[in-house]
Amino acid sequence: MSISKFTSDKVKERMDIEEVVGDYVPLKKKGQNLWACCPFHGEKTPSFSISPAKQIYKCFGCGKAGDPIQFIMDIEGIGFQEAIRHLAGKYGIEVEEDEARTPEQEQAQSERESLLIALGFARDFFVKNLNTPEGKSIGLSYFKERGFSPAIIEKFDLGFALDGWDNLLNAAKKAGFSEEILLKAGLVLQKEGDPSRIYDRFRNRAIFTIHNISGKPIAFGARILTKDKNQPKYINSPETPVYHKSDVLYGMFQAKKAIRDLDNCYLVEGYTDVVSMHLSGIENVVASSGTSLTEGQIKLIKRFTDQVTVLYDGDAAGIKASLRGIDLLLEGGLNVKAVVFPEGEDPDSYSRKVGTEAFQTYLKEQSKDFIGFKIGLFKGEFSRDPIRKAEVIREVILSIGKIPDPIVRSVYAKEAGVLLDVDEEIIHAELNKSLLKSQKDQYFKQKEEPEADRPFEEFIPSKEEISIHEILRLQEREMIRLLVNYGWEKLDGQEMHLCQYLLQETEELEFETPIYSKILKMYRYKLAQKEIPGKDFFKTVEDLEIKNEIINLITPRHEISTHWETTHQILVNKEEDDLTLTGFRTILRLKRKFVRKMMEEAKAKIKNAENEHLGDDQVIEFQELYFALKKVQIEIDKELGIVVG
Template identity: 70%
Template sequence: MGISRATTDKVKERADIEEVVNDYVPLKKKGQNLWACCPFHNEKSPSFSVSPAKQIYKCFGCGKAGDPIQFVMDIEGVGFNEAIRHLAQKYGIEVEEDKEQTPEAVQAYNERESLYIVLGYARDFFVKNLQTEEGKAIGLSYFKERGFSQSIIEKFDLGYALDGWSHLHDAAKSDGHSNELLLKAGLILQKEGDPSRLYDRFRGRVTFTIHNLGGKPIGFGARILTQDKKQPKYINSPETDVYHKSDILYGIFQAKKSIREKDNCYLVEGYTDVISMHLAGIENVVASSGTSLTENQIKLIKRFSDNITVLYDGDAAGIKASLRGIDMILEGGLNVKAVVFPRGEDPDSYARKVGSQEFGEYLEKNAQDFISFKIGLYAEEVAKDPIKQANLIKEVVSSLAKIPDPIVRTVYIKKSASLLGLDEEIIQAELNKIHLKEKKDGFFKEKREEQETPFEAFLPVKEELGISGILQLQEREMLRLLVNYGFEMVSDDLHVCQYLLQETDDLKFETPVYQKILNLYKDALANNILPQPEYFLKHEDSEVKREVINLITRKYELSTLWESRYQIFTNNEADDLAKTVYDSILHLKKKVIKKMMEEARQKIKEAEMEKLEENILTERIAIYMELKQYQVEIDKQLGIVISF
């Protein structure tokens, strides 16, 4: 269902951009705004800006921009209604449904919500199964055996799938859920060769509910408890519209608050590792659920902390095989530490073996930075073999090259040199070789792509950089002045917007979104509203909001210290709005006339080629010369000696 306008207005009024973004990305103040590395693309230095004063965000790297609602839509990958519900829950606002929604709007909303509903139904079904005779004897018995308390079982929505072909399917069908929906959610399967035969995916297994960041069930992991070698120990939900394995981490919903508070995230491998650590009082822990760590999972952790501590089972061979994950974490701009458990132990078994206090102390005492960890892992192996020692040095340098922050990299160069018994210059030289190779590879890749690109692909770009492209830039500049300064006075009795609109009344913007904003501005004036930027930021058209944010935000701010401390004074466009606006109008008119001259010139050529009557050619030449005279007059006012 849709959401009432009253609810939407309450959310817009209450939602604070700093609070909303801080739920996902740690912000740091610089100048008037707050900054962070963009959560939407990889970058080494922060280009993601949040303006508390304007209640907007803007990334100067990838171009993402919007208000608190748009941010939730972008980062959660949800629609407008879901974003409103998310923020309403955050701020304790009661959601009122809109009873006047169209059938199409209701259907669009239900398509995604229906998956959450049926997955929630399955979670409840599995949880209730723990109270059946079979569930108590097998599922609940297993959880109690592992020391899981009732509160932990409830916290993680642990359950049991009954041992039978269609227990969930039959119950879901009886309660009105369709086969199509159950199949889309990955809860049932079709028999190969006989699509009419449907059966449960999860049978005779304990279940682990996988939640999204908001706490909704999106999938399941399930463990078999018998010694059936024909069956895999664990099976998981397939990819669906709401569950993407590479984008989620098990336990992130239960851990996100603690990760932010502790400013550290423990990374483990399995479901039971996460749960056992919660039992030990350590809640800032997530699991990759047996899959290789992905770039998106690293980004997910980075929303809450820049620090990751990877916990490894006491198996040297397995650790070496998974070291690629550390390099990916470094490349993602996070700080990495590692803890290795005694041989034969994992976080789950060791926590149960030593108890909460000793387990926590072990993590504190044995956490080591990734350089010490990596070198220590190979120490015995390379001690008497120069070739292996050289390979280890290359491995270490390769990891150092992944660190984006030059200061952090320099610190680790010193530590690596000390542990390896080398001069820092040797490690720095090897690093320089890697960086030089990366630059060369990037250069040649770019050249190859240029050569492989068909010539025709460049034609639209050429056109864009021609007269039409320049005109678009000038339209944008005039609109920027209108939105940013339209409400200011250019003289004692004239606003900037009045002056701009009077001088350009006969012009029409060629760029559709600019014309749309211009029309909205004129409509506001017609309704006795003198619009400021906030007027457009409240507009429901996302294209308008995004473009206005681009018009009112700047990547760089001039430090106030220039004037207050150093008495260095600079000219500002707002200091003389009359001249700024006047010059902008002249430049826009010049570009429009230049475009008209180009069209007139083309018509003259056509008249000559088609050998039209002399009077037609003379008339077209006269139009061109009149336009040329206008151009000369404008150039004089702009101080341009030679027209071009």
């Protein structure tokens, strides 16, 4: 069933680009726009621009662009209908469905949406199981032993999988879910050697629901509650189209607001660590769920903060084995601190042991930056062993070398010199060697990539191709940009709109760039209907290619600071100050490029006629055409003030 146009329109009226994007990345104001590091690709310097006035976003790094609806579609990987539902839920708008449904609409539910619905059903099923006699005596009693309150159980969608081979399978099939969808969602398994035998993946276990960033269930972790050495302590959902464990952190949905507000993220290992810390009043915490930290998970943290504090269990051997995670966090541009719990303790056990207030105090007092933490970890080993100390120094320098910011690197190098009692110059010298080696390795790695595997289109075009086709494309783009941004403006002292002038002057020109040709035809069509299409019209067209290109055209990468005029009294001319002159020059430049293209074609015909011996008459005809075009170019050059030797 599709969402009604009334609901879509209501969502579009209410949605705000700043609020929508702000749920996923921290925004900083610069001029009239807001900026952030792009959530769609890794970057250290913000190139992701949000325009509150235009209600659009644009990344100048990867090219992603759109409105709030498109942003939700891109970042959540969902369709238009689901994006509208998401935004309707955010703004408390009641969703109305269209009563009449076409057969196409009946089948429009994508596989991804079907999987999310099935996983939502499973979540509800596991949660309800806690109220059954078996769930109360086993699952609920386990959660109560850990001190989990009813509110926390509800907050994290904790549940219980009943003992039995097909409890969930039968309930889901009764609710209308196919075995195929349940298999793809990772909720059931096929017996090896007998594909017709299907059974529940999770049985007689406590269930921890894993949510995506917007709160939808996408996977489950299940803990065994009996002492069975033949069974693993935890089993987890497999990779599915909606669950990629390398991009997910447990508890991020519940933690994202606190992480952004407090500008710090606590990183722990397990599900129960996250839940216990919430019980202690600490909500800015996520877990890697027992897996090694990945680049995708680091990017997810960086969406909300640059500060991360890693919490380590009181196990020296385990800490040393997991130090690679700190280097990955540093490489990802995060500022790293660490806290180590007493021997034999973890965040879950220690928070229950000492209580909320003492636990929070411990985190504040024991937090150390990664340099002090790493050196302190090995201090006992190298205090009487110079060789081991040299090894530790090199390990610390390698970690510092992972930091992308040179100023931060320098600060940590100085601190390392003090803590290790080593001359700072030696630290910097070794650091420079490490950085140089890293750069060389990266260079040779890129050089080794086989050039033969590159597609032909990736090779640089010839100078002639750039001078004709590329420059013509840029001039076509410039005219379309003026049309979209200022088409409705009237020329100085005239009743004519800029769009009328531009379209009249280009009536006989045929644009060779397909996207600009499409936009131009659409513009002419709307104008014929007595309507001048503006930015808002093009932002709502269904053609995604056109919509993205329009956003590129109306989003300037740089803007002039207001301080030039208000503080320094320096007036800067803008193109909109004299659209008559701007439009005139744009048309001249565009025509000049078309004339240049026709001249190149005439030259090619002259050469071909001479090579093919087609006769002097034909050669002369092409030469006359060439010189006639040359005269036109000279006249245009005079108007533009171009001097050609």
